[in-house]
Amino acid sequence: MSKMPKWADTILIPLFSILLAFFFSGLVIFAIGKDPFNAIMVMIDGAFGSTGGLGYTLYYATNFIFTGLSVAVAYHAGLFNIGSEGQAMLGGLGVALVCLFIPFGHWTIALPVAVIGAALFGGLWALIPAYLQAKRGSHIVITTIMFNFIASALIGYLLTRVLKVPGAMSSETARFPESTHLPTFHEMLAPLGIMFNKNAPANLAFVVALVACVFFWWLIWRTRLGYQIRAYGQSESAAKYAGISPSRIIIITMMISGALAGLMAINNVMGEAERLIDNAVEGAGFIGIAVALMGRNHPVGIILASILFGFLYQGGAELALWEGIPRELVVVIQALVILFTGALDNMVRMPLERLFVALKRKEG
Amino acid sequence: MTLMQKFLGTAGALVLSAGAALAEPAVIYDLGGKFDKSFNESSYMGAQRWADETGEEFAEVELQSDAQREQFLRSFADKGMNPIVMAGFSFATALDIVAPDFPDTKFVIIDGVVDQPNVKSVIFSEQEGSYLVGVMAAMAATGDTVSFVGGMDIPSIHKFACGYAEGFKSVKPDGKVIVNMTGTTPTAWNDPVKGGELTKAQKADGSEVVFAAAGGTGIGVLQTAADEGMLAIGVDSNQNYMQPGTMLTSMVKRVDNVVYDAFTAGTDVEPGLIVLGLGEDGVSAAMDDYNADLVTPEMMAAVEDAKAKIIAGEIVVHDYTTDVSCPAY
Incomplete structure (x- = not known):
């Protein structure tokens, strides 16, 4: 770590990784006979060129911020939570139950209750694997990934048998009442005289995500619990020696992690779909792992990485729409970014480190 | 300027x-x-x-x-x-x-x-086309058991199963139709392995003909039927070519039309609701070179007869989605 200044570690490495990923994506696009420069322009223009596109980019980014924070908080305790997907699904259930069955006069009242519902359901879903890890030693990676399938089956069951609108074909709940609809960016910014596309799905949940980021920073670096989480993550034996109870940390951290994942439902279920649909999370829980990795488990990094993935999602949609680039290839481009920023981290890190060492020597 | x-x-x-x-x-x-x-x-x-x-x-x-x-x-x-x-x-x-x-x-x-x-x-x-393939399944089977593999467990898939069961029972009133759904989530549309396993289980229970209305899962059903020496019925597109020799027919929905x-x-598309059944050639039982050897003249005649009666309104095939129940189950 000392070989490089901190700014190089946090900015230069991800930047180089992304450039490499885009270079190889360009080669792939070139290989199928399309113009890579045109493609990248279409992606950038589609994702940031209009308030409509930006609205979609930020909508996807909001999802990834929540799941990224969820993965990151567990990571600080040395736990690898790959169950954010399932926890976010259960969060959706919490939001749906709150919005469907409690009558609210206005969204300002509905929002805090829905936040509690989402966090509670997501947190409780993470509690079971956490308990199994803390008290029974079942590995959290295995249990959380299994719980994704259980969550999917549970939601599928509820949507096809219990919560479904009778007679309807789609497995989804009824639409939430008008009074629970969160304001979109269009409604939020219009009073300020900014005209934001009224059909874009970005909504107030983006602000909730930013609040969650501040909460995350405060929790991890400014509280006693955060210190304990980090201490436990660095060294279990040292933490034990300092009187920190491992099982307590595992359970509390996983519940916070699950709650953050569950909060994603404020965006996709309450803010966008305004009803609970099957498979509403659509892999955002897994993208959260890449986001946390790339964002170096820091809220600012997570926000930036989320916007990058939001850009890939929305830009990718534009590629599919206007360039006739098949959606499978869009997934390839996303995968290349994950590959270079996550798995091949050292490929960029080592030469950069050498470069900095050489530079230092020169100065010296 | x-x-x-x-x-x-x-x-x-x-x-x-x-x-x-x-x-x-x-x-x-x-x-x-x-x-x-x-x-x-x-x-x-x-x-x-x-x-x-x-x-x-x-x-x-x-x-x-x-x-x-x-x-x-x-x-x-x-x-x-x-x-x-x-x-x-x-x-x-x-x-x-x-x-x-x-x-x-x-x-x-x-x-x-x-x-x-x-x-x-x-x-x-779909219930009308499914009725026809049910008639064919009943005539092709030597015993009295056939089966159905659905994709996701939703009313619109039971609509296929119910029509199929009704058609089968019109020929073999005491026969048995085994109905299995692959799952309750959208992944059920794309799980050929599970589709194959269900087919094997149905074969073990005596089924001789299997009708797959399960999207991508159906590919596994058709493959397993071919491996296990059963007859299979495809869905939506004409899938007869996929396993020539064991494909009895396909219940074709003319989405392409x-x-x-x-x-x-x-821009002159007429708005409104239209229902495409046998009378409009919206659904049919596919006949081509791939299944010609399996379709007997009697079968052909029975299908034509049932088709004419359905179009004339003499036979009304039950639509599962209207009351979420099936008299033929």
Whole structure:
């Protein structure tokens, strides 16, 4: 770590990784006979060129911020939570139950209750694997990934048998009442005289995500619990020696992690779909792992990485729409970014480190 | 002329030409993907047939996420695509929101119903076609047991199963139809392994003919049936070619014709609801070279007879979705 200044570690490495990923994506696009420069322009223009596109980019980014924070908080305790997907699904259930069955006069009242519902359901879903890890030693990676399938089956069951609108074909709940609809960016910014596309799905949940980021920073670096989480993550034996109870940390951290994942439902279920649909999370829980990795488990990094993935999602949609680039290839481009920023981290890190060492020597 | 004016003029011309070039029909494929060997592929075939015949172009896109339904509908409508065709009931909610914003654009939704003045809804009487293949299954089986593998456990798939069971029981009233659904989530549409396992279990229970209405899962059902020496019935597209020799028939839904007709009509698509059954050639039991050896003249006659009676209204095949129950189960 000392070989490089901190700014190089946090900015230069991800930047180089992304450039490499885009270079190889360009080669792939070139290989199928399309113009890579045109493609990248279409992606950038589609994702940031209009308030409509930006609205979609930020909508996807909001999802990834929540799941990224969820993965990151567990990571600080040395736990690898790959169950954010399932926890976010259960969060959706919490939001749906709150919005469907409690009558609210206005969204300002509905929002805090829905936040509690989402966090509670997501947190409780993470509690079971956490308990199994803390008290029974079942590995959290295995249990959380299994719980994704259980969550999917549970939601599928509820949507096809219990919560479904009778007679309807789609497995989804009824639409939430008008009074629970969160304001979109269009409604939020219009009073300020900014005209934001009224059909874009970005909504107030983006602000909730930013609040969650501040909460995350405060929790991890400014509280006693955060210190304990980090201490436990660095060294279990040292933490034990300092009187920190491992099982307590595992359970509390996983519940916070699950709650953050569950909060994603404020965006996709309450803010966008305004009803609970099957498979509403659509892999955002897994993208959260890449986001946390790339964002170096820091809220600012997570926000930036989320916007990058939001850009890939929305830009990718534009590629599919206007360039006739098949959606499978869009997934390839996303995968290349994950590959270079996550798995091949050292490929960029080592030469950069050498470069900095050489530079230092020169100065010296 | 200043540079600014020149620039604006060029930009204006670009916008105009772009608008004119893009007045073309569009099709949106559902999450299953364009080449799902089922209804998305069928809509692609219809669109492609139109393009081959007219030499014109159409726009197409595959969904990646649910949030994109509304987005893609709006994007296409914004660019002046007309008509916009989509296959799948999952579009209904999004289309209901989007359609009023584009009163001059015509939308066609297949398998779903949206009540808007600029939307044409097309649904199929799958129970009628399923009845015919049920009759064929009953005549092809030496014993008295046949089976059904559905995709996701939803009423629209029971609609196939129920028609199939009714057709079977019209020939063998005391026979048994084993009905299995692959799952309760959308992954049930794309799980060929589980489809194969269900088929093996049904074979063990005595089934001789299996009808798969399960999207991509069906590929595993048809394969297993071929391996286990059973007869199989395909769905949506004509799948007879996939396992020649063991494919009894396919219950074909002419999604391709709907897309073709919509593209041909262009902006003159008639809004409203239409139901395509046997009488309209919307559904049928596929007969071709691949299954000619398996279809006996008696079978052919029985199918024609049942078809005529259904069209004449003498036989009314029960529609599961009307009351979520099936008298033939």
